Amino acid sequence: MTQAISIQPALASAAPASGTLKNAVIAASMTAVLTIPVLGLQLKLEGYKVVLEPHWRPVWISVIAVFLFQLCKPMFSRARRAVRLPSVPALGARQQRVAIWVLLAVGLVWPFFGSRGAVDVVTLALIYVILGLGLNIVVGFAGLLDLGYVGFYAVGGYTYALLNQYFGLTFWECLPIAAMMSATFGFLLGFPVLRLRGDYLAIVTLGFGEIIRLLLNNLTSLTGGPDGVSGIPKPTVFGIEMARNAKVEGTKTFHEMLGWTYSGEHMVLFLYLLALLLVGFTLFVSSRLIRMPMGRAWEALREDEIACRSLGLNPTRIKLSAFTLGASFAGLGGAFFAARQGLVNPESFTFIESALILAVVVLGGMGSQLGVILAAILLTVLPELTREFAEYRMLIFGLVMILMMMWRPQGLLPASRPHVELPR
């Protein structure tokens, strides 16, 4: 009896085994076709002439690697089925809210004990939290795939940089202006894409992000071109400068006012707390929005546009409001980014940034605020921690994303419902 049982699977796997071999051979020969021109033939300068020099070793290595991998793949998939992954508990709406409060409280206290470098890294992470929460409005709530979100971030950053350079406006004056400026751009982008959804929308927004970057790059007389704008002042503490020496004679700086000795750490800490304040503001507004009629309309639009229209909801207005409000948070983040770096140039606003922000939203769980916060921290702090791996950083990053999407496609912490509950 036991023999019969042990033979059964052996027979069953015999048929796919030949299939696996065939697959492996095909994959290996495809690899050969692909790698011969890329790895196998190399151009070499010989005197005045350029000659093709064959290098077969790398080709053989890759062919063998692919062959072996394909041969072993069924084993991997069997192993994967056997491995049980720890499941993250699904938190209810109330627990998520509590978790957010706890996170904010921890965020308020720990930097006073943390190192300067760590505080600086987490400040960067907080910028991504703001951006993630902003994009979450567009992608998570309203279900509109936006690949050009970085464009609004750039608008925010340059708004502060340029208004300061040309008109001498301070950070606090520019912060709302930057948000409004980005919102305006969001509104303008909203118009041409109203009829689009899904893939088409993604492509148009992608183009929009690139247009903004190219404009910044090429409007040299206004934006300084590839060099960008530098010497952007740091934010003041309600008008009191935070520096070793006051710029204007006779005014007091922050440390003189309080009678402290000057330390560069104060600025780092101040920037961190400012970022935390902005995160708090973004969280407050976006969690209010989702409970408002406007937020419900976004979610309804995501679910079914035709049903929305049949109830008299204007899809145009709903989409525009999502784009506009989502963009305004990118403006806040951008202005803060400019103030923190003291420098903006188009390099900071490439497509990869958009992809990263989108990854934050998707990885966190679309529509889930706590998830977005966690993912933003994870995706910015992890690469910093793994700096030793240097070149392999992006590779690991990519691998983590692939695995994540395979095992938990709904994100780290899926959005919690309901937002409104009928008491009974």
Add this chain to the structure above:
Amino acid sequence: MTPMQSTELLKVSGLQMRFGGLLAVDGIDFNVRRNEVFAIIGPNGAGKTTVFNCVGGFYKPTGGQVILDGHRIAGLPSHLVARKGLVRTFQNIRLFKQLTVVENLLVAQHLQIKTGLLRGLFATPAYRRAEREALERAAQWLERMGLSQVANWEAGTLSYGHQRRLEIARCMITQPRLLMLDEPAAGLNPQEKIELQNLIDDLRHEFGISVLLIEHDMSLVMGVSDRIMVMEHGRPIVTAKPEEVRNDPRVIKAYLGED
């Protein structure tokens, strides 16, 4: 100038819809009176849903007029048609599946809850009152439709019959003048069909609405309708009272084929 209070709420004349070379419906004339249940029946592919889509603004008809209470609505975008008091359900139910049942009803009240962005952000008393009233209205409708038990469930998890009822509740909460139901009895069991028939009757009498109905289930259509239009191949063949339709040789021919 206010439109004259005529007995006709909806008037459709010479309606035509052409998709490329295909003439889907042509020469559709009918009117729905106030507080009347008007049914459109016909074999599959007769163009009933196309008529619905033209009336509701989901298609822009290639010819003819649709007049609701003295206003021309043909070619108007569907959300504006809905705001004029003409709302519909769908043949294959279109709920906001990931929203809860009560949220579905809140979304439908979007137009009644007049709240600005800032008022909502600061949760002013006026905003909170408006939200509370919306929630109360939703609760009343759920009570009435027998859906109170599932108020906080995601709409997609409801049973088919419950989904149908929620879709009707979602229409009714917008306070329509004309309710259009596209095959509301599809997929319901006999008991649910009887309940549906009673519901349509009640809604009509209680709220004074008119109902435009597409339905295959003959007992429901015959039981609830005041008048019936029979369509075949995109054209109306008879418009009459139920008992007349039942005995009309042209209708029998359309349904059963040449004898």
